[in-house]
Amino acid sequence: MKGQEYAGFWIRVGATLIDSLIIIIVLMVPLSFIYGQQYWTGDQYIHGFWDFLLGYVVPIVATIWFWLRFMGTPGKMALKLRIVDAKTGNGISLGQAIGRYLGYIVSSIPLGLGFIWIGIDGRKQGWHDKMAGTVVIRDNTPVEVRFDT
Numbered sequence: 001m002k003g004q005e006y007a008g009f010w011i012r013v014g015a016t017l018i019d020s021l022i023i024i025i026v027l028m029v030p031l032s033f034i035y036g037q038q039y040w041t042g043d044q045y046i047h048g049f050w051d052f053l054l055g056y057v058v059p060i061v062a063t064i065w066f067w068l069r070f071m072g073t074p075g076k077m078a079l080k081l082r083i084v085d086a087k088t089g090n091g092i093s094l095g096q097a098i099g100r101y102l103g104y105i106v107s108s109i110p111l112g113l114g115f116i117w118i119g120i121d122g123r124k125q126g127w128h129d130k131m132a133g134t135v136v137i138r139d140n141t142p143v144e145v146r147f148d149t
Contacts, residue, residue, distance in 0.1 A: 003141035007081045009119035012136060018075030027054045064097045072136075080139040086123070087133065096132045103128025 031054055032039055035047045046052050066073045071082040071091055083100070085092055092100070107114025107127045114127030123135055 003139060004137045005140055006124035007079075007136040007138040008124050009116070011079055011081065011138060012076075012118060015073065015075035015079050015081055018078055019073045022074055023059060027058060031055060060101065064094075064101060067092060067097045067100070068094065076136070081136050082139070083134050083136050085133060086125070086129070086135045089137075092132070092134055096134055100128050100132035100134055103131040106131065 031047075031051055034050050035042075039047055039051070046055075063073060067083055068091070070077055071084065076083065083092055084090060085096065103114075103126075107117075118124050118126045118129075125135055129135060
């Protein structure tokens with residue numbers, strides 16, 4: 001479509017950094033207050049109920065909800081990126097969202113090669129995108145400048 005292009009590797013890294021900052025502020029700061037310094041220095045993988053809920057369940061549910069409701073996470077929205085169905089260009093289904101999230105595991109296991117693939121692929125799809133049948137597009141329509149006269 002006119003005014004849109006596939007979103008490449010670096011802009012998606014930027015979106016991920018924005019999302020990571022939000023997660024740290026919204027979820028990790030409260031966990032630090034709940035569990036104290038032990039949360040960061042302890043050798044436990046899961047520190048308790050709140051750690052499991054805020055550290056694992058909430059990020060998964062929130063990410064999928066944002067994908068379905070807004071076609072992207074806050075980081076993607078800030079950078080004018082949208083996750084769409086690769087065949088139709090419409091919003092993704094719940095099944096695609098869950099598959100895409102699970103595909104993150106597949107993309108990350110071999111040294112992040114599935115994410116690096118975004119920079120190689122012609123449609124800028126990571127392995128998780130290919131598995132779920134999604135693409136990430138970028139709105140590059142210029143904003144018209146107007147002056148009050």
